[in-house]
Amino acid sequence: MRISIDDVTVTLAGRDIVSGVTLVAAEGEIAGLVGPNGSGKSTLLRTVYRHLRPRTGRVLLAGRDIRSMSTAETARHIAALPQERGGDFEFTVCEVVAMGRSPYKRAFAGDDAADHEAVADALDQVGLAGYEGRGFAALSGGERQRVLLARAFAQRPDVLVLDEPTNHLDVQHQVELLALLRAQRRTTVISLHDLNAAASLCDRLHVLHEGAVVASGTPREVLTPELLAKVFGVRAAVVEHPLTGDPLIAFDHREPAGPHPSGGAGRAFVSRSGHP
Numbered sequence: 001m002r003i004s005i006d007d008v009t010v011t012l013a014g015r016d017i018v019s020g021v022t023l024v025a026a027e028g029e030i031a032g033l034v035g036p037n038g039s040g041k042s043t044l045l046r047t048v049y050r051h052l053r054p055r056t057g058r059v060l061l062a063g064r065d066i067r068s069m070s071t072a073e074t075a076r077h078i079a080a081l082p083q084e085r086g087g088d089f090e091f092t093v094c095e096v097v098a099m100g101r102s103p104y105k106r107a108f109a110g111d112d113a114a115d116h117e118a119v120a121d122a123l124d125q126v127g128l129a130g131y132e133g134r135g136f137a138a139l140s141g142g143e144r145q146r147v148l149l150a151r152a153f154a155q156r157p158d159v160l161v162l163d164e165p166t167n168h169l170d171v172q173h174q175v176e177l178l179a180l181l182r183a184q185r186r187t188t189v190i191s192l193h194d195l196n197a198a199a200s201l202c203d204r205l206h207v208l209h210e211g212a213v214v215a216s217g218t219p220r221e222v223l224t225p226e227l228l229a230k231v232f233g234v235r236a237a238v239v240e241h242p243l244t245g246d247p248l249i250a251f252d253h254r255e256p257a258g259p260h261p262s263g264g265a266g267r268a269f270v271s272r273s274g275h276p
């Protein structure tokens, strides 16, 4: 299903955090949101999974405003991995993943065979078959992350909304997750800090800067050295990945962008953060 974010503005504590954002994830497309810390990625994603209401604008699912649907109906179509990963659930892994089935149930209904199958499949997809009886609170950060992803998969949604899903994952699990998302070809809106992962996964990227989209296009169109300097304040070369042919960003980890080592965007970041 297609998801359209149509001229969305979100105001929190009297400030426009997201301003007039319009973007589309077409049916089966993986749309990536990238941008510096605080640029509004999570806020925008929260409007897509109905955690926040936009002040103006709409989120449309296959042309219908999600606000005109019940929350259960939205949840049958849209599953989210939020950034708040709720670490202290007193539940087993199986119980957490089974929560993904609740939009399909009437109140107090038990699990049926379809639920058991969806939970088992989802755990298998994230490589956690056999973890069903483990306590969620006692898992590592990366394991919890994969359980919450399994909960989203168990929801069998048309649209996945994933906020930094590779956080906490070791490199093998990052690669496996990206491969899984690529193979599913489900409509996905995903925020990622790892720009090389975004370049390899996403069909289109949307760059957020101070709450507005400043560039949209294929990773190759968007991830230019100029944009990386201007928006992210880093010096980088963009080359072709020798194994995959994807754009590969080679960052200069020694100096931020700018005409002088102590100047430019890097300097601005240093002074904003309060560390001289």
Ligand SMILES: Nc1ncnc2c1ncn2[C@@H]1O[C@H](COP(=O)(O)OP(=O)(O)OP(=O)(O)O)[C@@H](O)[C@H]1O
Pocket: 012, 013, 017, 035, 036, 037, 038, 039, 040, 041, 042, 043, 044
């Ligand atoms: N509930 C809130 N009330 C007031 N301001 C908020 C609230 N939530 C977020 N903000 C502010 O909105 C801005 C954007 O936050 P958001 O979490 O959307 O950014 P982000 O791009 O996801 O950042 P990061 O990459 O650091 O996760 C930040 O300046 C943040 O402090």
